[in-house]
C-alpha cells in the first residue's frame with residue numbers, strides 16, 4: 192500500500208507531490224529508499240523514556256523541516272545514512288528489543304511513515320512488544336499522524352515556534368505553528384493523558400518538547416502558554432536549553448551562541464507562573480556537542 196503514498200508524496204506539510212518511487216527527492220532529500228544513520232540504546236532522552244535501560248533509538252536520515260540551526264545536520268541534510276530495506280528495519284527493531292531497550296524510539300521518520308508501519312507489522316509478527324515512541328519535529332500532516340494510530344504509544348513532538356515569522360526565518364516554514372499545533376492535537380487525541388508504569392517509564396501519552404533558541408525567549412514563553420492553556424496536565428512539557436551552535440550562521444548571528452542562564456531562567460519562571468506541573472527541565476551544563484550522538488551507522 193505504501194507505494195501509492197510515495198508516488199505523489201504529501202506525507203509532510205511540504206506537500207512536494209514528487210514521485211519518490213522513481214527516485215525523485217522532495218524537500219526532505221529522500222527518495223523511497225530508507226536510510227538510517229544509527230540504531231542504538233540512547234541515554235539522553237527524558238528520564239521516563241531513557242531511564243536506566245536506554246531508549247532503542249533509530250535515527251532516520253533526511254528531514255522535511257531542515258532548520259537553519261539543525262542540531263543533527265549530519266543526517267538531516269544530504270545523502271548520509273545507510274540504505275536499508277523494510278525487512279532490515281524490522282530486524283533492527285527486534286535487535287534493539289534484544290539489547291534491552293525500554294522502548295523503540297523512531298527519530299524523524301515522517302518521510303518514512305508508510306515503510307515504518309510495514310516494518311512494525313513485520314516485527315510485531317516476530318515478537319516485537321516494546322512501546323513505540325514517535326520522535327518528531329512537530330512539522331507533520333495530520334493525515335500522516337492518523338496512519339500511525341494503533342502503532343505508536345508515545346508521541347514526542349517538538350513545538351518549536353508560535354511565531355510564523357520566526358518559523359519562516361529559521362525553518363522556511365511559515366505554516367509551522369499551524370501545522371504543528373494540528374498535529375499535536377491529533378497525537379493527544381490518540382494517546383490521551385500520559386500513563387506511566389510502576390518502573391517510571393511512560394507507557395502512553397504525549398510529551399511536547401521545546402528547545403529554547405538564543406535571543407527568542409518571547410517565542411518560548413508563548414509556546415509554554417499555548418501548551419498549558421490548551422492541554423493542562425494531560426501532557427508533559429520538556430523544556431530544553433541544550434541549543435548548540437553547530438556551525439556559523441551568517442544570516443542570524445544570535446544563533447551563534449548558546450542560551451544564557453538568564454534566558455533559561457526567564458523561561459522557567461514563566462513556566463512556574465503558568466502553573467506547569469508536568470514538566471521536564473534540564474539542569475546543569477547541557478549545551479555540549481557530546482549531546483549530539485555519533486552518526487556512525489552503529490546498529491544499522
Ligand code: SF4
Pocket residue numbers: 200201202203204205206207208209211216217218219220221254255301302
Ligand atoms: S516527506 Fe519529503 S517528499 Fe514527501 S512531502 Fe515531505 S518533504 Fe516532500
